[in-house]
Amino acid sequence: MINVVTAKQDWYSILQEINNYDFYHTYDYHQLSKKEEEEPLLLVYREKNVLIALPLLIRTIANSAYCDATSVYGYGGPLVSGVSEDYDFSKFHMALNTYFDEKKIISVFSRLHPYFPMQEKVITNLGSIEDLGRVVNIDLTKTLEEQVQHYSNTTKRYLKKGLKNISIVVSNKKEDIDTFIALYNENMERVNAKKHYFFNDEYFLQFANSTEFTTEFTFAVLNETQKIISAAMIIKTNSKFVQYHLSGTLTDYLHLTPIRLLIDAARISGTNEGYTYFNLGGGLGSNNDSLYSFKSSFSDDFKQFKIWKYIVNHEKYNELVAQNPSLQEKETDTISFFPLYRFDV
Incomplete structure (x- = not known):
């Protein structure tokens, strides 16, 4: 089950429990970075001694009942504690997908943190991870x-x-x-x-x-x-x-x-x-x-600096892409922008 944290003290307590984070993951940075239409959340998953926290900004999609998620500018991504090298993240994936479905979140984009190599294991098999360059x-x-x-x-x-x-x-x-x-x-x-x-x-x-x-x-x-x-x-x-x-x-x-x-x-x-x-x-x-x-x-x-792209609801995602006037008569396969339905010339 995913618990949603929005209060500053609770957010801070989770980071202190994990004890391995950067300022990009903090409540304060999310508050000063968010746009007017964005809602900062810390998604928290627990299983025995395992703790996973994923900070995101939730955005409504114009002319739609759906939402999507993005990350703050900089280096974000999931944080973990109590995770062994052979830990199976499948239960976390199920809980995360259930949350996304319930909240009608159809896609997720996040910049990852180059100094937390475990992040890739946390989200492997959820969308794609792409190399952007080196820091x-x-x-x-x-x-x-x-x-x-x-x-x-x-x-x-x-x-x-x-x-x-x-x-x-x-x-x-x-x-x-x-x-x-x-x-x-x-x-x-x-x-x-x-x-x-x-x-x-x-x-x-x-x-x-x-x-x-x-x-x-x-x-x-x-x-x-x-x-x-x-x-x-x-x-x-x-x-x-x-x-x-x-x-x-x-x-x-x-x-x-x-x-x-x-x-x-x-x-x-x-x-x-x-x-x-x-x-x-x-x-x-x-x-x-x-x-x-x-x-x-x-x-x-x-x-290595990497980004995470995850389409949760392919049907709705493709529908919104088809409705985007900026994509008319364009070869969408050549456009790396994500999510594609937000592409604007």
Whole structure:
């Protein structure tokens, strides 16, 4: 049987019981990430000492009595505890399908977490799992000196030069968060980022105020003028994960690549505080692009980023696909977008 958790304290208690999660799985992140029409849920399954928790966002489908489910932006997917290598997930699958049928949820999409390999076993035989690309990890269990050995010569050179002229400051003061927001927005406008990369001010403030994870607004300050030229949001969770979340650099200072110093500072603090992973993420849209090349200049420890696509009700899914005007006269087999009935030109 699936139990549905929506209250913050109950959600938090489940995560604490599992004791292996990232900020993407938390109640707070789901609340600040959800759109107006989305309802965050934590689906919980228990069997003896086994506990499985699946966080999702439930969405109604326009002009339909049906719903579907998706995940927050980032790295989500199921969490488990008490599961052996040979555990049979078939009872969980039956319970999950029963819940989906009862709630008229016809499809499920979820981004998976590259650092939880057990996730694939949890959902094997439920739809498909697809590789999207690799993300870059700095192994914080190594010594600081060992980590630097994996830096590219270019990164080492920029760090050596930058440390002479730039200082790193961490501050969650309101005025500094406002500075971060302005800098980040300028950066997104410069690169013509898509709409979903822009956030309202409350989004950043909720990050700063959350008690379920730690957000460090980290700034690169030019020593000569005390001007903030670059900034990053570093998220730390559960004494295990450090995440490089959002960042930006003023256009006039891009040639200094001060982001390298921000990442290096977060690596040092994360190591000293006993964290395990520092995930830098991958390229834009999971591509092996210039952003991915930049991140891989810090480490050659790569993890695979995957997504989960599951059609629960094929009949209704196909019916909705056929009704989508954006798909008229298109070869749907060539479109990877999921769920396909939500495809919009």
